[in-house]
Amino acid sequence: MYGIVRSSSRILKFQNVRYASHSCKILVLGGGCGGCTIAAKFSKKYKDQPNHVIIVEPCEDHYYQPIFTLIGAGVGKLESARKKMKDVLPKDAQWLKDSVVGFDPENCKVTTKNHTIQYEILIVALGLQTNWNAIPGLAEGLENPDAQVCSIYGPNTVSKVFEKIKRTKNGSxxxxxxxxxxxxxxxxxxxxYLAEDYWRKQKRRYAINVVYNTTLPVIFGxxxxxxxxxxxxxxxxxxxNLQTNLVEIKPDKKEAVFQNLKNPEKKWTTEYSLLHVSPPMSAPDVLKxxxxxNEAGFLSVSPKTLQHTKxxxxxxxxxxxSSPNSxxxxxxxxxxxxVYKNIMAxxxxxxxxxxxDGYASCPLVTAYGKCILAEFDYNLQPxxxxxxxxxxxSHAAYLMKxxxxxxxxxxxxxxxxxxGPKIFRNIFHPFEKTPEV
Incomplete structure (x- = not known):
């Protein structure tokens, strides 16, 4: 009898947690770069009212993903890009370690696996979803140590990239x-570029054919x-090769199948000695x-104010x-x-x-110690x-990166x-007129 009562108590406690309800002034979905940054701004504003800001994020770890390229090239370790989520989220906010499962914008509610949250303001910062299974053979290739398939785009895959670059002696x-x-x-x-520079330094570049296949009609926008x-x-x-799309991998044969996007019926198979794959991505399934x-599943916002269109x-x-920036x-x-200034207003x-105004930056590392520091706006103007x-x-841009x-x-x-760097731009270019951001 005692065992039954204790078991029932556990069930009741679980149900209370599962269906817990919360309310807040600012609800932030996502604890990545965007979610953590905006939550920090509002947490400072409401630091004496900790229940005003709630963050929903299921992950234990937070990654500085821009450094993954250098890690993949052997510059640094994954540990340098990782911190515990509890250590980067603002202390004056409430963190719900949970996943979003539904939206009810008419009633200002969000449902997670274990909670229902009523909000006054909702900020969606859920990032992109990496679709490893969208290309047949990709997941199998990444798991097969002999397939020579790699990717810098995952915390579980990036540390294996440099080993496979070092293992490449010849071929394509x-x-x-x-x-x-x-x-x-x-x-x-x-x-x-980094892999090519490594092979050049190792004096084996002459035996390796380096090919960059992009689905875009340009090498850079x-x-x-x-x-x-x-x-x-x-x-x-x-x-x-422009407008060239990877559609299948045959890891056991070390073969990749490509498609010409100008003529989608045209496909061909090529052998490789190393295949680095940037996987297809999309908005998270819960948003779609x-x-x-919008039709593509991205949160529909004004590109200027970042406020939802409805x-x-x-x-x-x-x-x-849906904002069309990089x-x-x-x-x-x-x-x-x-977002912060407009919400406060x-x-x-x-x-x-x-x-x-669409400002974005992309430090284009072209070799060990060299970088092109691209900065541009919605109009694709520098x-x-x-x-x-x-x-x-320049080496200076590389050190910044x-x-x-x-x-x-x-x-x-x-x-x-x-x-952002606007304060420095105003110092170095005092007479340049730029939109207020």
Whole structure:
């Protein structure tokens, strides 16, 4: 009898937890770069009212993903890019370690696996979903140590990339960009440049054919930087195939099947000695097919205010939104300021007066010690911060990528203190007129 009572008590306790209800002023979905950054800003505002800010995030670990490219090239270890989620989320906010399962925007509610949360303002920062199973053979290839398939895009895969680069002695090394939006769009070619530089330094480059296959019609979206990258590829004999899509991998044969996107019926199979895959990505499944998203499943927001196009108390931040900027960490910094300022204006009964101009940055590492620091806006026009030509390879830009940017991320951005480099741009370019961000 005692055992039955104790068991029932456990069941009751579990049910209470599972169906717990919460309410808050600011609800942030996602504890990645965007979610952590915006939660930190509001937590400082409401530090004396800790229940005002709730963050929903299921993961135990937080990763600084921009450094994955260098880790994949043997520069640093995964541990340098990882911290415990509890150590980076703001202490003055309430963290619900849970996953979102549903939205009820009409009633200002979000449902997780174990909770129902009523909110006044909702900020969606759920990031992108990596679809490892979208390409037949990819998951099997990554698990097979002899298949020579690798990817910098996963915390469980990035540490294996450099070992496979070192193991490559000859043949064709293929690097791919998928037929979907992806986080850090420059990364698929950055790892190709670093691998090529490694093989050159090891005096085996003559035996390895380096190929970059991208589904895009250009090597990079901003012409100034694209011109520089074409020069890099030409000088170092890196073959670039545009509008070329990886559709299947045969890991047991070390073969990859590609498709010509200009003529989708045209497919061919090629052997490889190394295959680096940037997997297809999408908005998270929980966002798809509801009134919050567009046809592609991304949160539908105004590209300027980042406010939802239908629900005025919902805002989006980062990679999961329909905003047509490049999906990079650098874009989130000014976005977080715009979202914060516009929400505060709304709560105070004022007009929103902050606009996001699409600023993004992509440090294009082209070799060990060299980098092209691309900065641009919605119009794909350069928005360079520093008083040197950032379209040229430089060691200074590489040091920023390797040392300065991680420091800014961990110590400033995730604590709500970093809104992007505009302050430095104003110093170095005092007469340049730029939109308010």
């Amino acid at each position: 090394a293929l690097f791919t960009f998928p037929n979907s939006p992806i986080k850090c769009p420059g990364a698929p070619q950055k790892i190709a 901003v012409k100034k930087y694209a011109d520089s990258l074409w020069e890099v590829c030409k000088r170092r004999n890196i073959n670039v 097919s509801n009134s919050l998203t 629900y005025s108390n919902i805002y989006g931040l980062g990679d999961c939104t 999906k990079t960490m650098a874009a989130i910094a000014p976005q977080s300021k715009v 709304t709560l105070e009964g004022k007009e929103m007066d902050h606009c996001y 928005r360079e911060t520093f008083p040197f030509d950032q379209g040229k390879e 390797k040392e300065a940017f991680p420091f800014i991320y961990w110590n400033l951005m995730l604590r709500g203190h970093w809104n």
